[in-house]
Each structure stands twice: as C-alpha cells, then as structure tokens.
Amino acid sequence: PAVHAIGSAAKVIVDIILRLRKEGHSSDPRREAKASGASKLQPGVPPVAQLAARRLQASQAAAAGAPAGGPGRPPTAKPGGAVGPKPPGIDEVIIIDRRVDLFSVLCSQFTYQALVDTVYGISNNSVTDLGAAAWAKEVFKDRKPEQGYQVRLSAEDWFFREVRDLHIDRLGPLLQEKAQAIQRTFAEKDTKKSSEMSEYVERFKTAQSLRGKLEIHINLARDLKAAIQSDNYKKQLKLEDDITAQSSQSPLECIEDWIDDQRPFHEVMRLLCLYSLVNNGIKVKALDQVKKAILQSYGYGHLLTLCHMERAGVLRYAQNKTMWPSIKKQFQLLPEDGDAGKCISYAYSGYAPLSVRLVELTKSSPKGWRGKEDALKMLQPPAQELHQAADPSEAPKASGDSGAAGWPQQSSGRPRVTLVVFVGGITYGELGALRKLSELEEGRRRFLVLTSEITNTKKFFDALKAEQATAQPLSEAKKSKPAADSKKSGGGFSFLPGFR
Numbered sequence: 001p002a003v004h005a006i007g008s009a010a011k012v013i014v015d016i017i018l019r020l021r022k023e024g025h026s027s028d029p030r031r032e033a034k035a036s037g038a039s040k041l042q043p044g045v046p047p048v049a050q051l052a053a054r055r056l057q058a059s060q061a062a063a064a065g066a067p068a069g070g071p072g073r074p075p076t077a078k079p080g081g082a083v084g085p086k087p088p089g090i091d092e093v094i095i096i097d098r099r100v101d102l103f104s105v106l107c108s109q110f111t112y113q114a115l116v117d118t119v120y121g122i123s124n125n126s127v128t129d130l131g132a133a134a135w136a137k138e139v140f141k142d143r144k145p146e147q148g149y150q151v152r153l154s155a156e157d158w159f160f161r162e163v164r165d166l167h168i169d170r171l172g173p174l175l176q177e178k179a180q181a182i183q184r185t186f187a188e189k190d191t192k193k194s195s196e197m198s199e200y201v202e203r204f205k206t207a208q209s210l211r212g213k214l215e216i217h218i219n220l221a222r223d224l225k226a227a228i229q230s231d232n233y234k235k236q237l238k239l240e241d242d243i244t245a246q247s248s249q250s251p252l253e254c255i256e257d258w259i260d261d262q263r264p265f266h267e268v269m270r271l272l273c274l275y276s277l278v279n280n281g282i283k284v285k286a287l288d289q290v291k292k293a294i295l296q297s298y299g300y301g302h303l304l305t306l307c308h309m310e311r312a313g314v315l316r317y318a319q320n321k322t323m324w325p326s327i328k329k330q331f332q333l334l335p336e337d338g339d340a341g342k343c344i345s346y347a348y349s350g351y352a353p354l355s356v357r358l359v360e361l362t363k364s365s366p367k368g369w370r371g372k373e374d375a376l377k378m379l380q381p382p383a384q385e386l387h388q389a390a391d392p393s394e395a396p397k398a399s400g401d402s403g404a405a406g407w408p409q410q411s412s413g414r415p416r417v418t419l420v421v422f423v424g425g426i427t428y429g430e431l432g433a434l435r436k437l438s439e440l441e442e443g444r445r446r447f448l449v450l451t452s453e454i455t456n457t458k459k460f461f462d463a464l465k466a467e468q469a470t471a472q473p474l475s476e477a478k479k480s481k482p483a484a485d486s487k488k489s490g491g492g493f494s495f496l497p498g499f500r
Contacts (some may be wrong), residue, residue: 007097
C-alpha cells in the first residue's frame, strides 16, 4: 500500500516496516521452492507437516510452470492478461507522530464521547467514576455503593454508536426525540389489534431495552451540559480562543492568576502549553516567572514535571518567529465559511484537527502531500510519501498516484481501507473527526485507527508528572555503606531507589 508518514517517530516505523518486508521477502519459502526446483520434502508432524505441505505445493506449482501464488492466494489478473500478486487488504497507511499535532490534544473537544472522557474519564470503554453523580444512586439502585457505578460505552452498542460522535448541542434534541418515540410505543399497547400484536411485541421489546440506556445517556448529557455552561469552563474557552487567535492582550496574566488560585493542574498546564505552542515559546523572563509560580502553588515535586514538559516540546523558551498563523492558514484549521456540522471542525466547535487535515490532504489534493510541501515543512520533519512496489526487492516509488504502487486500481465495489497510525495517542475528538471525514467523502475511504493509547488533556499531563520520584524517602541503607562501596556500585542517584 501507499505509505504517508510525518514526524521522526513515524520515520522510524517506516524504516522498520520496509526492512522487515524486505527480509520477509528474501526468506519467502515460495522463492526458495522456485530456486530448488521440484525436490520433494519429507513429511513431518504438525505443525511442520503443514509448512512442508505448503512448500511441496509451491514446489510442484513452480515445476509445472504455475504462478507461485501459494495456497489460498489466487493470482490477480492485471490489465492486458498479465498475472500479478493479490492486492493488499489495506490500500493506504498514514503514520502520524503525535508531536506533529499537539494542538488537537490541548484544544477543547465537544463530541459526546470526548466530553464524557474529559468530565468523567473513560477507561477500557467504561465510565467508572460516577460516585459524585446524584442520579447514579437512583439508576443503579440495585448495586451496592462499594461495588461502584459503572457505565459501559462500547461500540457494540448500536445506540451508543449513533450518539457518540454527536456535538453536545445536537445530542439533547436527539435524546428527547428517542424518549418521545418510546412513550408513543408504550401508549400504543391498548390500541393494537390482535393481528398487529406480533409486530408490536418486537417494537415493545426494543423500546423496553432502550429505555434503561436512554435514561443513563440523558443523565450523562445533563451533567456534561452543566459542566460546559459553568462560568469556569466559559472563561477557559474565552482564554483558549484568545490564545489561538493571538489577541493583543497577553493571556499569561490570567494563567498566572489561575496558578495562584491553584486551579486543577492539568487545566492550567493545558492553556499554558497551548500558549507556548502557538507562540513558538515564551519569553525567558515571563516563563521563569511562571515556573516559579507553579512550584510555589503546586509544590516542588513538579520541578521534574516541568523538565519533562520541556523535553516533550510543549513548554519551551521563545525561539524563532511563530509559524502558527501560516499553519492555520495553509491547513485551514479555523474555517470561517460553511456549516460547522458539515466540516470536521464540528468536533472542536470551529477548530479542524491538524492530524485529520493531514489525512484529508492525501486525497483532497490532486498531488497529495506533494502539493503541500511548503506547508509540511512548517511541521515537525520529516514528511514522507512513498508507494511500495509489488516486489519488495524493488525500490519504493516516492511519487505517483495510488495506481502506481504495483497494485491494481481499487474497484468500485468496496471502499478503500486506510490504516491511520497515531504514535503517541489519539483523542476521541479526532476519532469523531475521522468518522466525519469518511462521511464527507461519501464512504470512499474506510479508516482503521491504530494507536498507542486514547488520550486527553488529563492523561497527557499525568504521564508527564514526576511526583512519584520526588515523594520517595532517602535510602537509609545507602547512607550506612562505606564510601568505597558507593564508588564500586557507581554512586550517583541511589538516593532515589527505583527511579531512573
């Protein structure tokens, strides 16, 4: 398949994939069978016998002049009668390093599933932190408090699949419509004739099973609506808009006030790091002052946390001129025209995720990424676009359309399957935007997402914290050892046992 990759981590993965594919091709038993002729192999015991049978079949096929497609892999006819390899199940691979687009992690998301993850947190497709919700005791009255209140949010649930990617403003009317439909179904039970009862019973069972789910989602939606309508949340959104718009008033003063008020750590760091990314760093004097305020308000245990944030690139001193205005314009991250519901920016209420824009550009632009070379240079390098040859021993092609990769053109019978790999995590907002992109492309592409984790702002900054290391006590055993033993063991950082 065609491969697009951007970022240093993505380049490492591409190099490994190409190397493994080349090594696997060189050790292919079918090629060995061709070279050795029709020599018979001794039958073995399972699983050796199965492998020997495949090699024998390939050897016989090679001796008879048949194509070495192997069992279960019929040859594919190319235009003109030539026989080629079977086309892959995945037509395109897009690998994105999370560091290329940290904006989408730090910006506010407004899809139903993303807001549930932000307010309550989703772990293993379940919401487990519902102890503070007053309605949970009523809905889960059959459970004991010590068992906890857990809501399963699985893609196997057809109703949740329908509502998970909705904008929070459109969720309420849909849930109200579903509730009214259930009430109408229950009200029809006394008006149905005997001949219509069999059909009505099925509808009644469906409505009965949906009623419990609907009650949970209505209560969750009310909590989410209350959360985003709070004064605190509105102030955060206002400050976020000022940062992304690069308004004349410096948001750092407001951020420092929130640090002094000891607002939740991840909420303050989200806005601070977003300001740093948009402006390509913070001036030395201002950042030193902010760091001092953070240590005084949240504790000196966050000294290493700040170091981790600098190493991750989300918080840094001012460097060159910011590229944010050019990135925003080139990739149309803040579209102004059109209905937001008909654009991938609906998931963030006006901001189009940069990562999803990169996926969109592979097909929306006539030349793909090659038509945006100048824009891609503004992001974390390198950006690669290559088309693998049918024979891995041949060099990959660095240009051309999707039909130049050695595989037949995609038939109109099924959508193209695109594997999107996020190295470093993906947000639920980006997942919703990818599904919206597939819908806008009229289903011509089906996206499969492979990622290291599903992240949000809180998880992102929790991973950068280093409180565990600074909270460990001094090693008394190390103090009692002679100095000579300390030199033999390497000395150094043993006063933090287990920390590296």
